[in-house]
Amino acid sequence: MPQPVRILHVLGGLDAGGAESFAMNLYRAMDRRYVQFDFIKHTPRACLFEPEIARLGGRVFVCPRYTGKNHFAYLRWWKDFFASHPEYKVIHSHVRSTAALYLPVAKRYGLVTIAHSHSTSNGSGAAAMVKDLMQLPIRREAEYLFACSDEAGAWLYGKGALQRPNYRRISNGIDLARFAFDGETRARMRAELGIPDGALVLGHIGRFTRPKNHVWLVELFAAWNKHHPESRLLLVGDGELREDVCRQCETLGLTDKVLMPGAHTDTENYYQAMDVFVFPSLWEGLPVSVVEAQANGLPCLISEVITPEVRVTDLVQALPTDALAHWLEKLADCRCREQGALTPAQYKGLQPFDMTWVAQDLQTFYREQYEKAGR
Known part of the structure; x- marks a missing residue:
């Protein structure tokens, strides 16, 4: 051969x-x-x-x-x-x-x-x-x-x-099957991460760099956590601004509420632990993590500057980052949604990826x- x-x-x-x-x-x-x-x-x-x-x-x-x-x-x-x-x-x-x-x-x-x-x-x-x-x-x-x-x-x-x-x-x-929702993995990951039962987990996967807008994301979580103290923010990734974000969390008293497990190649497991994927980037090409989150069945709140080409299912909502209250309203809506298998229409939308x-x-x-x- x-x-x-x-x-x-x-x-x-x-x-x-x-x-x-x-x-x-x-x-x-x-x-x-x-x-x-x-x-x-x-x-x-x-x-x-x-x-x-x-x-x-x-x-x-x-x-x-x-x-x-x-x-x-x-x-x-x-x-x-x-x-x-x-x-x-x-x-x-x-x-x-x-x-x-x-x-x-x-x-x-x-x-x-x-x-x-x-x-x-x-x-x-x-x-x-x-x-x-x-x-x-x-x-x-x-x-x-x-x-x-x-x-x-x-x-x-x-x-x-x-x-x-x-x-x-x-x-x-992406490998669509790799990111599909799995209840057993969800339970295992939430236990390993020490997430309380019933806690809403806001998730993000991406490098700690300026375009990803982690500082704003932590501010959003701080506002949410005031009224939902059992909630958690899961930030998967690494990068030059990670220590800055750690200091921000410490200043806001969120160190024990924000989970930063570092960069991982098995990101499919971390999506399972989330309840909503939050992606407030300042700019992007086409973020593959938003596609992966949709493949997992996660509702996704993303900044409106991100190309509409990533909105391939009804799981995605695009919002302006100068309207924090609007994001908080949408997070409240996500609390009522049960995660599970994709609908036929959602799976069809993901096929080009x-x-x-x-x-x-x-x-x-x-x-x-x-x-x-x-x-």
């Missing part, structure tokens, strides 16, 4: 972020007899998904983080990498800030280049402006322009790109591009 084609994915890290979760969900669903993934990360730190990648047969390479001062050394690293790894014919980039630097190098070495947009903003401030400028050439340098939503595609590549033949919207697919179909489509695409590059 011939060896599988190896596709090179480029990310900032390999922890439980949106782009990383998409890449890993896709990797798990691939038929690895035919397509294998390898990864380049921009951090020397050991990351959450690396043990699983090794078990699945993938390799991880460490690229130096771009600082500006190491511009030529950064380019040289990529030239040396491609020169010493001729086995790669396709590169799939999930990084925006420096993709315009390494994609041209990849093209010179004969690789098919794919850019993938997972967001709709770089934030604000000087650093964001630099990133905005650095990512502009991507629309010219990448042969294929992927995006998790049309909003994410228009933001990174321009609205005109949505009509180009090399543009593709790729759903943030079935990773089985997404993986089959991309597996064919990868193999076609590999053959094309090898001619």
